[in-house]
Amino acid sequence: MEKEEAEIDRLPIHLLAYIFGLITSFTDLAQASSVCRKWTEGVKQSLALRNSLCFAGWKMDDDSTARLVHLAYNLKELDISRSRWGCQITDNGLYQISLTNCIGNLTSISLWGMAMITDRGVVKLISRASSLQHLNIGGTFITDESLFAIADSCPHLKTVVLWGCRHVTEIGLRSLVNKCRKLESINVWGTRIPDNNGPNISGKAKENVEFGNTSIS
Structure with missing residues (x-):
């Protein structure tokens, strides 16, 4: 039968x-x-x-994450923040994601707390994310090298979180503010950049930049 x-x-x-x-x-x-x-x-x-993917809370590795992002070619928002379960993404994963079809259309990326990534992976990813408006890269070990790449590649950037990025300096921050003319806010709480450096940043964007809870307007 x-x-x-x-x-x-x-x-x-x-x-x-x-x-x-x-x-x-x-x-x-x-x-x-x-x-x-x-x-x-x-x-x-x-x-x-799908317009958004969030891997926070899931145990993901480079290959599985990149495979899903590759299939989500209409993606606008990507969140691969670290959680208590541990999202094991490395520079290799960021490189693979940088080759996907959606990368140029992403408007929001969160790499919050990804301790296994470095400037090498971030620069690869950011260099192709030309539509990016919101970036959360707090809690990572990036340096000014990543900030220079963001400044050169993301002209539409509106918000960026650098919370706890203790290896960035005022030099990288000034480059970011001066080149990303649409910036509305920057969170640099927990970095080594003192609040009183804010007024030294030139450019129209400084009117809306925030240092932690302190406005520099």
């Missing part, structure tokens, strides 16, 4: 993609993708429809 087709298998791909798009667990998506070819295609299409 021929086995009756399950109701869900009768759904067209676009409806499967919509259903899979409601799933927030990347583990569940991976399991769904392995069921059959139709479900694999449904998962791929669901990722292609």
